[in-house]
Amino acid sequence: xxxxxxxxxxxxxxxxxxxxxxxxxxxxxxxxxxxxxxxxxxxxxxxxxxxxxxxxxxxxxxxxxxxxxxxxxxxxxxxxxxxxxxxxxxxxxxxxxxxxxxxxxxxxxxxxxxxxxxxxxxxxxxxxxxxxxxxxxxxxxxxxxxxxxxxxxxxxxxxxxxxxxxxxxxxxxxxxxxxxxxxxxxxxxxxxxxxxxxxxxxxxxxxxxxxx
Amino acid sequence: xxxxxxxxxxxxxxxxxxxxxxxxxxxxxxxxxxxxxxxxxxxxxxxxxxxxxxxxxxxxxxxxxxxxxxxxxxxxxxxxxxxxxxxxxxxxxxxxxxxxxxxxxxxxxxxxxxxxxxxxxxxxxxxxxxxxxxxxxxxxxxxxxxxxxxxxxxxxxxxxxxxxxxxxxxxxxxxxxxxxxxxxxxxxxxxxxxxxxxxxxxxxxxxxxxxx
DNA sequence: GTCTATAATTAGATAGAC
DNA sequence: GTCTATCTAATTATAGAC
Numbered sequence: 001x002x003x004x005x006x007x008x009x010x011x012x013x014x015x016x017x018x019x020x021x022x023x024x025x026x027x028x029x030x031x032x033x034x035x036x037x038x039x040x041x042x043x044x045x046x047x048x049x050x051x052x053x054x055x056x057x058x059x060x061x062x063x064x065x066x067x068x069x070x071x072x073x074x075x076x077x078x079x080x081x082x083x084x085x086x087x088x089x090x091x092x093x094x095x096x097x098x099x100x101x102x103x104x105x106x107x108x109x110x111x112x113x114x115x116x117x118x119x120x121x122x123x124x125x126x127x128x129x130x131x132x133x134x135x136x137x138x139x140x141x142x143x144x145x146x147x148x149x150x151x152x153x154x155x156x157x158x159x160x161x162x163x164x165x166x167x168x169x170x171x172x173x174x175x176x177x178x179x180x181x182x183x184x185x186x187x188x189x190x191x192x193x194x195x196x197x198x199x200x201x202x203x204x205x206x207x208x209x210x211x212x
Numbered sequence: 213x214x215x216x217x218x219x220x221x222x223x224x225x226x227x228x229x230x231x232x233x234x235x236x237x238x239x240x241x242x243x244x245x246x247x248x249x250x251x252x253x254x255x256x257x258x259x260x261x262x263x264x265x266x267x268x269x270x271x272x273x274x275x276x277x278x279x280x281x282x283x284x285x286x287x288x289x290x291x292x293x294x295x296x297x298x299x300x301x302x303x304x305x306x307x308x309x310x311x312x313x314x315x316x317x318x319x320x321x322x323x324x325x326x327x328x329x330x331x332x333x334x335x336x337x338x339x340x341x342x343x344x345x346x347x348x349x350x351x352x353x354x355x356x357x358x359x360x361x362x363x364x365x366x367x368x369x370x371x372x373x374x375x376x377x378x379x380x381x382x383x384x385x386x387x388x389x390x391x392x393x394x395x396x397x398x399x400x401x402x403x404x405x406x407x408x409x410x411x412x413x414x415x416x417x418x419x420x421x422x423x424x
Numbered sequence: 425g426t427c428t429a430t431a432a433t434t435a436g437a438t439a440g441a442c
Numbered sequence: 443g444t445c446t447a448t449c450t451a452a453t454t455a456t457a458g459a460c
Contacts, residue, residue, distance in 0.1 A: 045437080184357070250427090
């Protein structure tokens with residue numbers, strides 16, 4: 001059962017880095033410190049492993065998301081702002097989820113159908129509800145269909161971390177210090193909240209982090 | 213030379229759909245209607261073909277971008293708004309570019325280094341200049357480092373089209389009509405401009421397109 | 425310039441010992 | 443539950459006829 005967990009963690013990273021087809025089961029096994037044949041013992045096939053790894057990944061993501069949300073008042077604007085901040089923090093800590101999504105969503109497939117119905121649709125509808133409450137409260141003047149809001153927010157929140165290797169090449173300055181640090185992540189969250197709700201909605205956490 | 217062009221177009225689609233490693237040279241050749249060995253005749257290797265396809269793709273993207281920009285006054289705010297609208301239109305018409313970028317940028321590599329220095333850095337600096345002019349004009353209250361602005365805007369503009377297959381599954385209603393149509397793209401551009409510059413900056417094109 | 429044929433490597437999956 | 447060894451099929455690249 002320990003091997004199983006090690007395989008899931010390794011699979012998560014390899015699938016995120018390479019996509020399903022380019023990911024080698026031997027590489028995944030090596031990352032877990034076991035032989036390739038262990039993989040078909042604990043999981044029936046590469047496809048079954050992929051689904052298990054994605055379930056595992058969404059579970060970890062939910063954990064990150066809950067850990068990242070700050071307490072605060074439950075009016076729609078505050079709730080929305082705190083949700084956006086938590087989203088930015090979670091995708092920055094677990095970029096593997098959004099990497100797997102872009103790998104799979106570039107074309108239609110059985111795997112995409114499965115991941116949409118198993119994991120994505122519920123989250124889409126959750127944001128839709130949050131957005132409708134925000135609109136009804138009058139806290140935003142933005143008006144667009146949910147699908148536009150969903151992909152605009154998710155893209156704005158995730159691309160910096162999905163493409164982190166590119167971002168590091170674009171702005172590399174001091175090699176000893178990662179440019180994608182907590183201060184940058186909080187500044188990013190601030191920017192996205194300001195874009196969606198207007199200026200002057202400081203977070204509780206922003207003041208405790210040094211700004212770059 | 214006609215075969216060469218056909219191979220480039222096919223390669224562009226296959227690399228965007230699958231990523232470099234998972235893309236098969238036989239599939240690319242089949243897409244161009246020729247044999248696999250033609251590929252090593254016109255290009256030395258899969259890697260050389262990839263670079264040529266990416267050059268070709270950025271060329272086509274520039275063409276889309278220029279075609280999508282509307283005439284208008286050249287004050288920073290108008291210039292910025294029209295640039296954002298053109299960006300949304302271009303990425304919607306050629307999502308292959310951003311798909312290839314996410315495939316490559318999930319991890320560091322020789323190919324990533326090449327694409328950043330050959331194509332991305334100049335565009336990054338172009339947006340940086342445009343952004344500084346906008347800031348100086350006082351047309352936005354948003355304040356963030358260029359790398360945050362770059363990935364927030366690009367992610368917000370591109371994810372809907374990069375993940376188009378997923379978006380179609382999320383909102384499928386009438387199967388005979390694509391949900392990602394011109395009206396949705398213009399509404400998306402409107403939303404992004406409003407997020408960056410505030411409400412009430414209608415485009416010339418928005419009024420000529422039926423809204424969903 | 426395009427083709428057929430194939431070499432060399434690697435992939436996922438399986439068999440069977442322990 | 444883990445291992446070694448191997449099967450079958452797919453991959454990129456190459457050789458050489460026309």
